[in-house]
Amino acid sequence: MRKLRMGMIGGGMGSFIGDVHRKAAAIDGMIELVCGAFSSTAEKSLASGKALLLPEDRCYGSFEEMILREKALPETLRMDFVAIVTPNHMHFAPAKMALENGFHVVCDKPMTLTIEEAKILEQLVQSTGLLFALTHNYPGSPMVKQAKAMVENRDIGTIRKVQVQYLQGWMATAVEDADNKQAAWRVDPSKSGVGGALGDIGTHAHNLLEYITGMQVKELSADLGRVGKGRILDDDANILIRMENGAKGTMSLSQIAVGEENNFAIRIYGEKGSLEWHQENPNELITRWLDQPKKIFTPNGHGLYPQALAASRIPSGHPEGYLEAFANVYKNFAIHLNAFLTKTTIKTPDYPTVSDGIRGVQFIHAAVESDQQNAAWINM
Incomplete structure (x- = not known):
């Protein structure tokens, strides 16, 4: 299988959790970061993307621009899923738009600000059949x-x-x-x-x-x-x-x-x-x-x-900790997403879902x- 292509919303320069997500996603060699809308301003997003060695045309000024432009790319190039690593109030809108445009989602917790928003995302996951992972890393x-x-x-x-x-x-x-x-x-x-x-x-x-x-x-x-x-x-x-x-x-x-x-x-x-x-x-x-x-x-x-x-x-005897646990969320999500993309039936891997978010x-x-x-x- 090829590496899965990840887009990121948030997680630009000065972000703690964005860097954690990137490192965790990369540990098992199953995922690569290909694009991002890393900040609330286009200038900061571009600077963050360049620091991550991404091409300029895959560094977007907003999550709306990223989702629409990635959707317009050929399937062989576009991102497979988006990781949302913003403050809490910016989880719902990009998750909703990503699902509505056919992209799988990995989202930081808490999933949304309100129960009503959480249920909207659950309904979208159910109606689209797309995958949704919530990054509770400790399990x-x-x-x-x-x-x-x-x-x-x-x-x-x-x-x-x-x-x-x-x-x-x-x-x-x-x-x-x-x-x-x-x-x-x-x-x-x-x-x-x-x-x-x-x-x-x-x-x-x-x-x-x-x-x-x-x-x-x-x-x-x-x-x-x-x-x-x-x-x-x-x-x-x-x-x-x-x-x-x-x-x-x-x-x-x-x-x-x-x-x-x-x-x-x-x-x-x-x-x-x-x-x-x-x-x-x-x-x-x-x-x-x-x-x-x-x-x-x-x-x-x-x-x-x-x-x-x-x-x-x-x-045995070598320490495993925070990053490795975080990586297991991404690994199990990647296993499930690879099965989804290849239409392979597998037992649902062990990672938090939209139901845990609710x-x-x-x-x-x-x-x-x-x-x-x-x-x-x-x-x-």
């Missing part, structure tokens, strides 16, 4: 795959309790007032949406919980904090959770927890055992049991399920609604 970790497989195989029995935390400290001061572009748009409701930390890191926590357990959060009760002076959006959250099987749990989110870098961790407690995974030490899955000693699984180690082995690229947007809005009602229980 790409081999040890997260192992945790999910252990739950599916009932190794730990019926789930009784869940705990998930995502703690950062980078917004403990008013960084948005210090020319920090990443902070500035995240505290702006017109760009971030109704959720602050909820949309930025809370959607990751919610997605990972539903991914590993294979269950949906049925209800939540949220107490949101706005600690930073003058901030409208949440930068801290404590949430009670009820899962669809009756299990209960907690979610703790913060971007003002001084000293924390990216303390994302999850614990799943079943009737026979428990699972614990930490993003800052992603190569270990800690398991504890009623009737046997604690055991720690590692990539390519003994006792792994095929799902975990398939997600690992390097020999769940994430519903989570944000449910938590905000709960907080507005003094932490009332809200159905999801």
